[in-house]
Amino acid sequence: MSDLLRVVQYGLGPIGLEALKLAAAKPWIEILGGIDIDPAKAGRDLGELTGLPQLRGRPVVRTWEDLPATTAPDLVLHTTVSSFPAACAQLLPLARRGLQVVSSCEEMVFPQLRHPELAAELDAACRAGGARMIGTGVNPGFVMDLLPVCLTGVSRSVRAVHIQRVVDAATRREPLQRKIGSGQAPAAFRQLLAAGRAGHAGLRESLALVAHSLGWQVEAVVETGEPVVATRDIRTQFLTVAAGETCGIHQRAEAQVAGRTCLTLDLQMYLGAPEPHDAIQIAGEPPVDVLIRGGVAGDQATVAVLVNTARRLATVPPGLKLVTDLPVPRWA
Numbered sequence: 624m625s626d627l628l629r630v631v632q633y634g635l636g637p638i639g640l641e642a643l644k645l646a647a648a649k650p651w652i653e654i655l656g657g658i659d660i661d662p663a664k665a666g667r668d669l670g671e672l673t674g675l676p677q678l679r680g681r682p683v684v685r686t687w688e689d690l691p692a693t694t695a696p697d698l699v700l701h702t703t704v705s706s707f708p709a710a711c712a713q714l715l716p717l718a719r720r721g722l723q724v725v726s727s728c729e730e731m732v733f734p735q736l737r738h739p740e741l742a743a744e745l746d747a748a749c750r751a752g753g754a755r756m757i758g759t760g761v762n763p764g765f766v767m768d769l770l771p772v773c774l775t776g777v778s779r780s781v782r783a784v785h786i787q788r789v790v791d792a793a794t795r796r797e798p799l800q801r802k803i804g805s806g807q808a809p810a811a812f813r814q815l816l817a818a819g820r821a822g823h824a825g826l827r828e829s830l831a832l833v834a835h836s837l838g839w840q841v842e843a844v845v846e847t848g849e850p851v852v853a854t855r856d857i858r859t860q861f862l863t864v865a866a867g868e869t870c871g872i873h874q875r876a877e878a879q880v881a882g883r884t885c886l887t888l889d890l891q892m893y894l895g896a897p898e899p900h901d902a903i904q905i906a907g908e909p910p911v912d913v914l915i916r917g918g919v920a921g922d923q924a925t926v927a928v929l930v931n932t933a934r935r936l937a938t939v940p941p942g943l944k945l946v947t948d949l950p951v952p953r954w955a
Contacts, residue, residue: 628652628933631696633713634703635659635672635683637796638727641926642700644673649930649955655694657683665689687716698933701726705824707734707758711741714756718748724756725932727925729825731758732768733945736831746943755936757944761924762788763825766915767888768832769946771903774911775837781907783885784833788918790892791899792871796922797861803892804869806862809850812869816848822872823890830876830888836947839880846876851893859894870894931955 632643646652670679707730734742804812815821853870864870871893878886899918905911935949
């Protein structure tokens with residue numbers, strides 16, 4: 624691989640388009656084209672979709688096979704789905720081609736949790752083809768997993784890790800506002816949560832990644848999710864929520880290790896949440912207590928994480944990687 628990374632963007636939703644714009648601004652990246660199943664996008668070019676003149680003539684196609692035969696990327700930015708099985712169906716052919724992939728798929732941050740056999744299959748395909756793949760992002764992928772793990776690097780001992788994230792979802796993109804139930808009846812949203820069809824994806828993966836990194840054997844996991852109900856009418860750029868309707872979600876995951884609850888992740892994401900922040904407490908020697916006022920801006924930071932991971936991925940051996948397998952994250 625040369626110093627110039629030749630990149631294809633797979634998935635042209637809000638995150639994919641923003642990742643593409645940031646990647647296009649990097650002097651070490653050349654954008655070759657994009658892939659999206661949306662018929663309103665396929666057949667157009669990336670210059671038209673992004674408004675960037677330098678991307679004119681870069682095609683948008685529906686499938687990988689539709690890319691011009693001369694397209695030979697080094698790396699794929701993958702921003703399509705949250706489910707690892709769905710992502711794996713898209714990524715296995717790329718693994719066999721020996722490509723590098725940075726994906727925003729939430730379950731791919733620790734795919735061994737829910738889909739160990741499928742993760743092993745993708746890892747084997749990567750090793751055989753010389754490919755490297757990783758799932759990353761801000762949450763999961765950094766704030767509630769990688770960052771706490773890094774903070775334990777100053778610890779002589781660790782008894783417990785507690786992580787909280789409060790997000791004002793009114794500042795986030797429309798798909799996320801809808802995913803957390805905004806505007807739905809609380810009872811209906813509870814049913815969707817119970818069926819795994821709504822809410823934040825990846826909280827269990829974050830918990831599993833922290834436990835794995837600390838060498839903790841998790842005995843039991845308790846995860847809860849409840850709608851946050853609006854106490855007043857709320858209007859965002861994208862939608863309106865009446866008082867009494869769902870305006871977000873409160874999810875929590877706890878892990879027991881050696882008979883004790885020693886790992887908790889608490890996520891509150893709702894429209895108009897006051898005092899957004901990220902907080903991490905490490906009970907150990909010495910104790911660590913970190914507060915990020917305002918929190919890490921999810922949409923902007925997710926795009927940055929994807930692009931900043933691209934170069935570091937090439938420094939590790941082929942395979943399906945965890946974010947803890949790569950060198951320390953940094954601005955690239």
